Amino acid sequence: MPKADIVSWNILLNAHAQNGHFQETRMVFYNMPAWDICSFNTMLAACCKFDKLQDAKTIFQAMQEQDLISWNIILHMYSKQQWFELVKKFFETMPLHNAISMTIMLMTYSQAGDVEAARFVLDSTKEHNLTLWNAMLIAYIQNGHLSEATKIFSSTLREKDTSSSNTMVTAYAQSGHVDQAQKLFNEMPVRDIVSWTAMLSAYAQVGRLEEAQRIFHSMPKHNSFTWTAMLAAYAQNGQSIKCIEFFHEMGIVESPNDVCFTCVLQSCSHTGDMRRGLPYFLSITLDYAIDCPKKQHFSCMIDLLARGGYLEDAKDLLSFMPFAPLASDWRCLLKRPDVSFQQ
Known part of the structure; x- marks a missing residue:
């Protein structure tokens, strides 16, 4: 087999990065016999995607020469973390700016709530493209x-x-x-x-x-987002039976995600239907291979247990769930006058 050239290595690097395999991407990068600007930028983009800040800074500083793509990736990474002052300082040190740089700055000011500064970025940009608008x-x-x-x-x-x-x-x-x-x-x-x-x-x-x-x-077509939106519509409007029926209809063509289970559990909670709600909560990991119930699933179950009169069970779930309780979780129990919190 002929020796792999830099193009082949970059294709492999990009494949791992695009498929969300950060550790594999990192391993390929550090095993490459040589790097070019494409290699560095691919690795920087992977670091940005997975919030590997220290890795990105180390790679950026090790580059003998950065191009505008490299600078924009780091700028975007700082913006993602909402480090507003650092974003501004980094932007000022950039040797060049383009429409992407300006768009990142505009969105950064927007996140900070400074609409006037965002508008100033727009007005100071020489060429307005549709992305900026x-x-x-x-x-x-x-x-x-x-x-x-x-x-x-x-x-x-x-x-x-x-x-x-x-x-x-x-x-x-x-x-x-x-x-x-x-x-x-x-x-x-x-x-x-x-x-x-x-x-x-x-x-x-x-x-x-x-x-x-x-x-x-x-x-014209449906995907997980459209199915979930319709499921949420039923849940938000108190249509518990339709929500559950639609959940099963969806399951024929689309695998439910964690948001779908939140909708179903909310529907069961509104009616205090423990008999229906508990099996859905248990099936999140048992039947649908979702890693584990999320915080919102536990909150729905606490509310469901409290509404259904299973107050001790609700207290136990609140105490032993792998998340810190929110004020809303406590309110589910505090609104019940017959609940004691003495240990």
Whole structure:
């Protein structure tokens, strides 16, 4: 077999990184006979994806020469950690900036709640691309400035893509403006799975389940997100029986995830139906190979046990679950006057 060249090594490195195998990616990287800029950037991106900060800093500092991709990866990593001051300092030390750098900075300011600084980044950028404008839309919406986002979308943004429209549909939905969301949804020349799911959730949020069902059945295709959104719609609107029936219907074509189980347990909790709820809680690991029940599953079970009158069991689960109890968990028991917390 001929000796592997740098291209072959980089393909193997990228394959492990893309498939989420960080330790294998790291092992391949450090066993490579030589590295090029592609090798370094692939490893940096893997470190960023898995929040391996020290590894990323060590590799970045060891590089004889970094390109703009390298700088942007580290900038993004700091932004992910919400280290706002460090992001700004690192940005100032960068030898060059491009649209990606500016978008990262805009979103960083948005996360910090500084919309004016985010807008300054946009206005100081020489070339405005659609990604940057979409980031500004999200910044306004996340910080409660829907009217400013609407101005950009309706007046300033001459060219729009599906992402732009999806952002606004979701914003209208979350603000309770379902008719505006539907109007924009109808005007979209191209809709993707995000568009359909956003519209379904919009109707569910205001209790219009028939419209949510109509959207679900009108979708050209379904995936785990659309099934979960419809399941959540039933759970949020107190439709326990339909939620459980839909869960089993979903199980025929799609494996339930942890969010699906949260929806089902919430439905059982609302009715205090211990007989139905406990088997679903136990089946999370026994039947569906999900690693372990999450914190929200335990919280649902504590509420379910308390509502069903199994107060000692609820106390035991709260005391021995592998998570720190939240105030909401205690309230499930404190609202019951017949519960004692003496040890």
